[in-house]
Every structure is written in structure tokens, then in C-alpha cells.
Amino acid sequence: MKKDWPLWEVFVRSKNGLEHRHFGSLHASDAEMAIKNARDVYTRRKEGVSIWVVESKNIKASNPDDNTVLFDPADDKAYRHPTFYDLPDNVEHM
């Protein structure tokens, strides 16, 4: 039987105070090996202080075809931004 090592997505926190960011993916037989491989592939020069791995099949992504439905409604909601509100110039600290 031919079976390949599953694909994992790798997230790395560059330093404390920053969020984990997607770095790329790699193949590994299990989560433990995925972390070890991620260490060797993505952090050879102290690029991180923490690694997350998630098996790629467990990530559900939105479809770019739905972008209009998902994101366009924000277009006509300018009132969510501070610049929407008119204030006289002499009002300070606001």
C-alpha cells in the first residue's frame, strides 16, 4: 500500500508579544515530527520562539468566489471609521 506522510501547516511566533504567523507547510508522519521538521526547515536562524503545527486537512478556508458576500457589506459602513464623524478643527485630543 502506498501512503504518503500527511501535510502540515506551520505557524511560528517570532518573539513573545507577536502572534503566530503562517510560515509554510511540510510533510511529517505525526505532530511531534512536524514540530521537529518545522524547527529544521523554518527556524534555522532563530526566527521563532514557538511553533504551532496543524494538519492541513483540518483547516477550512473561505472560498475567494464568496468574497463579495463575505467582505463587500463592509463597503457601505463608513460610520465604523473615526473619519466619518465631522468635528470642528479646534477640538483637540480626539
Added chain:
Amino acid sequence: MSSNEIKNLENIFNEKIARDEKIEPKDWMPEKYRKTHIRQISQHAHSEIVGMLPEGNWITRAPSLRRKVALLAKVQDEAGHGLYLYSACETLGISREELYDQLHTGKAKYSSIFNYPTLTWADIGAIGWLVDGAAIINQVPLCNTSFGPYARAMVRVCKEESFHQRQGYEIMMTLCNGTKEQKDMAQDALNRWWWPSLMMFGPTDDESTHTEQSMKWKLKRKTNDELRQQFVDQTVPQADILGLKVPDENLKYNNDTGHYDFGEIDWSEFWQVVKGHGKCNKERISARKNAWNNGKWVRDAALAYADKQESRKTKQAV
């Protein structure tokens, strides 16, 4: 999808690229864009992986511990670069297995430069200086290419590549400041690697079939000949500093153009090597195949272990 709808999607796609917007894996893309990217990114990944072989040849024979750790780190970087690129390529819907298979069966190409042998320690210097130097010139513009995962991989690759070139030049420097024998060795390495390095930029512009389309997709920002000229212009002064002679009787600085004129490249040699008749083509592919086949039991064992751990967890849960 009707042909009209596809035309429309293609227009939106082309406008996006013209605006310098990136294309991400799940976005609609023309089939030709997908195929061209799979071809180029995989070829690039294969080159990194096969590129470990000529240098790996010298790890055990590096002349000092300092040189040895540097070479080890460089070869490990090449492995890393191959992996960044394979994973970028897989986002286009091709599996790692298929990619390896294409390399092992000769369906996919890799850079011909790695089909030349590394005969002396000076070759390690020349590879770092010239081959990595040429690779940097080819790769820097790719950091801005239109396909997001490829561009991101290239940013990481380029950051790491400059140490490769510097360690190579330092090796050349040391040899050139050494005994006559050592300097001759450096000259001999330059003699053998100079022309193959110029060939790394690919056929001349009038022979290159993919250039126009690749320019549109920002897979290329400059033509092969422009990049080659840039390489010659920046490398010749570096050879002068080493006190080495570039093996080209026609090489001459042109005051009018501000560039070096250089001799004709032997394209018959280039095509010979591309077609598989270089000195090491067979050796390189068989080394890759052996590594893959002999590693099979390790891959299987790791999977069997993972399955066992998983089933143990399930049992404990019950």
C-alpha cells in the same frame, strides 16, 4: 463554464497582476498559469535538492572545521530552500509524490549547472561565488513575482543566500592568498565554472520561448541576456580583486555602453547537458533515486508508529 465567462475571468486576472496584486492558491487562475508555475517552481525546488549533491561531496573533506560547519550549514539551507519551494508548488494542486516522481523519471528538469563535477576544494569556493551569485541575480526579482506562495518562499531564500556567496568568495580569497599551487587550483576552478555559470541564465533572448508570457506574469522581470550581463558586470571586478583571470579572450570593458563585452557561449554544450549528456546527469539522478528508495522503510516505519500511537490514544479514551 462558457468561453465568454472564462474570457471575463481572464481579464479580471490579468488586471489584478497588472495592478501588482498577488494571486493566491485558491484564486481563479488560467490553466496555463497553473501549469507554468508548477513547472518553474518544481524545477527550482529540484535544483535546490540536486544542488546539495556536488557540495555534499566535499563535506567530509573540508580543510578545516570552520569550513566544514559553513558548508554543512549551506547544504542544509539548500535542503530547506527545496522544501519551501516544494510546499509552495503543492498549493497549486500537485502532490509531493508526483513532484519527486517527475524528477526521478526525468520528466522534470533541474538546473544543468549541477551536472558538472566538483573536482577540487576550490570548486566549493567557485560554486558559492559564481553559482550562488548567478542564482541570487535570478532569484531577487522573483521576490516580487505574482504568485503569493512563490514570492514568499523566494523572500526567505534570498535572505539566506547571501551567506552562501560570501563563504564561497572567502574560500577563493584564501586560496588566492596562499601558495602558487592553491592559487592555480582557484584559477582552474574559475576556468571550469565560468561558462556553465553564464549558461545558468538560460538561452539568449531570441531563443527563449517563455520570456514574453513570463514577463506578463512577473515570473520574470528582466530577460535572460539582461541578467547575464548584470552577472558579468558585477563578477569581473570580483575576479580582479582575487587576481584571477576570467577565461574569456573577448572579455573587455566597453566605455560606450558601460558594460563588459564578452565572448560567445558554447550553446551546443548547454543543450548537451540539458538533454542529459552532461558529466554527472546519470550520477545525480541515481543518487536521488537511491536516497528515496532506500529511505522507504524509514517513511513506512514512521507512519506505522504514528498509527500505533493514534490507536493507543483511541483505546485509552474508551
